[in-house]
Amino acid sequence: xxxxxxxxxxxxxxxxxxxxxxxxxxPQEWTDHVRYMRDFAARLQDTGEFVAADxxxxxxxxxxxxxxxxxxxxxxxFAETKDLIAGWMMIDVDxxxxxxxxxxxxxxxxxxxxxxxxxxxxxRPVMSEPxxxxx
Amino acid sequence: MTDDLRxxxxxxxxxxxxxxxxxxxxxxAVQDALVEGLRTWTADPPRDxxxxxxxxxxxxxxxxxxxxxxxRRREEVPEEPVEVPGRDDSLQLYFLCAHPSLTPSSxxxxxxxxxxxxxxxxxxxxxxVPEATMAQRISRAKRTISGVGLGEPGDVATxxxxxxxxxxxxxxxxxxxxAEAVRLTRQLHRGFDHPEVAGLLALMLLHAARRxxxxxxxxxxxxxxxxxxxxxxxxxxxxxxxxxxxxLGRDQLGEYQAQAAIAALHCDAASAAETDWVQVVxxxxxxxxxxxxxxxRLNRAVAVGEADGPRAGLAALADLDPGxxxxxxxxxxxxxxxxxxxxxxxxxxxxxxxxxxxAERAHLLRQASRLSA
Numbered sequence: 001x002x003x004x005x006x007x008x009x010x011x012x013x014x015x016x017x018x019x020x021x022x023x024x025x026x027p028q029e030w031t032d033h034v035r036y037m038r039d040f041a042a043r044l045q046d047t048g049e050f051v052a053a054d055x056x057x058x059x060x061x062x063x064x065x066x067x068x069x070x071x072x073x074x075x076x077x078f079a080e081t082k083d084l085i086a087g088w089m090m091i092d093v094d095x096x097x098x099x100x101x102x103x104x105x106x107x108x109x110x111x112x113x114x115x116x117x118x119x120x121x122x123x124r125p126v127m128s129e130p131x132x133x134x135x
Numbered sequence: 136m137t138d139d140l141r142x143x144x145x146x147x148x149x150x151x152x153x154x155x156x157x158x159x160x161x162x163x164a165v166q167d168a169l170v171e172g173l174r175t176w177t178a179d180p181p182r183d184x185x186x187x188x189x190x191x192x193x194x195x196x197x198x199x200x201x202x203x204x205x206x207r208r209r210e211e212v213p214e215e216p217v218e219v220p221g222r223d224d225s226l227q228l229y230f231l232c233a234h235p236s237l238t239p240s241s242x243x244x245x246x247x248x249x250x251x252x253x254x255x256x257x258x259x260x261x262x263x264v265p266e267a268t269m270a271q272r273i274s275r276a277k278r279t280i281s282g283v284g285l286g287e288p289g290d291v292a293t294x295x296x297x298x299x300x301x302x303x304x305x306x307x308x309x310x311x312x313x314a315e316a317v318r319l320t321r322q323l324h325r326g327f328d329h330p331e332v333a334g335l336l337a338l339m340l341l342h343a344a345r346r347x348x349x350x351x352x353x354x355x356x357x358x359x360x361x362x363x364x365x366x367x368x369x370x371x372x373x374x375x376x377x378x379x380x381x382x383l384g385r386d387q388l389g390e391y392q393a394q395a396a397i398a399a400l401h402c403d404a405a406s407a408a409e410t411d412w413v414q415v416v417x418x419x420x421x422x423x424x425x426x427x428x429x430x431x432r433l434n435r436a437v438a439v440g441e442a443d444g445p446r447a448g449l450a451a452l453a454d455l456d457p458g459x460x461x462x463x464x465x466x467x468x469x470x471x472x473x474x475x476x477x478x479x480x481x482x483x484x485x486x487x488x489x490x491x492x493x494a495e496r497a498h499l500l501r502q503a504s505r506l507s508a
Contacts, residue, residue, distance in 0.1 A: 001240040001262060001304065048241070048272025051264050092264050094238045130356060130492045131303045132313060132342050135397060135434050 017118030144252030230289025260308025334392030
């Protein structure tokens, strides 16, 4: 019963099929898009495959350790960072095929003109515990 | 106390169903009774656990049905207390909960709840999903099998696969899934005489025996060849081997008996070098013939490498798809044994990148760095 993260990107993903800049969507198109995402999550709760979902702000802070007794160094945001995560949904499914099927459905969320956005989602397996039977 | 309680759960559920309750409603009622028992019994446990559960679960069931009656215009349900029969047909529940119409994850969840007597919360914690998600998974599973009668013959293969999955996967929480799988398989074996049930139980015991040696004190994965064999549980090994011998004596070989035979040969060796690798290869041949599993072929290549030398192992590996999980790890091991350390280091690093769990990844990275040093 593997878990997968479905990752949405602000940038770094190839262009969606319905490639209209987000600031040109109508309010109704936004409403429909958000409703689709919410309904999708609710449907996965109903099928018993939902684990978690969140969106994250585009701008954050970079932090690192700076030696014993010193406060951590903060920096950023870095405009040159190529890959920028927008949000994720974690699912717990029976197979990789099922994960691909669900990512495809999520990518069909409506965009401009009410047509499927066709956004590229990144599907990443979550590391599991080692199995007990090894040979 | 909780063990008694949980062992009684399938019997109580079967008693309610026999009494005329439909499976889904009865299962909910038993879960309610179980949760109440876990909550209230610490101070004052009843003398007869099973009778207490039947009484409370039946009352819950009646309450639920009555609140439905007005809506569904059902006829009255008998109110007299249920007698607890001596007959135990709770084994039927194993087949129902692992019905072939269920997905593996649904069968696992339903089995742990209806047969194992775990609460939805415990199952959710063991698999790291929200409780609401697990509750939905279980209620959908019950809807899927709602038309299947308790007495209908099921498929022993899906029952065994379900128990094997419980044994092999899962994270923890406050439930030891490995021990739970052993308990459920033991319970099945007591009531159901079948060589593959015995084979699976033997396989579980032989692997459970090695559990104390699988991880080092600092949490690192220790491969079979480097395990401290004095930590292996001799009692479990003895039990597993004798179960296996009895099963094999019936001459109805199956995949779990073959896997258990391989595990038994490892348990039987005082050191990795003293392993009877020729016999291990023979059992892998049986396993491959039975299942055609590419994973079995991959593990067979490791055994061939030990029995006939690394070149023979690499030859066996050459026929297999490099896309198989753990292919690179096996190739690395065989190349190292063959003396090609540079190639082995490269393959260990490649294997680490493809690892599906963190412990194995760390282990493979250590191997790569050991050879690159």
